[in-house]
Amino acid sequence: MTRRRLSGGTIGVLLLVFFLGFFLPPAVKAAQDETAELLDSAESLFKAMKRRTIPRSGWG
Secondary structure (H helix, E strand, O other), X not given: OOOOXXXXXXXXXXXXXXXXXXXXXXXXXXXXXXXXXXXXXXXXHHHHHHHOOOOOOOOO
């Protein structure tokens, strides 16, 4: 029975796949949460603009 050793390139690819699988899902979830928060803020701004109830600021 002979054993085959993994080459350095194969080990590198396996490590890359492992780390992407480990770190990518939380990063995608965080980006989705940020996007949802941004869309909610924009929607409330547009609703306020439609009602013409935007508070005046010192900018103009």
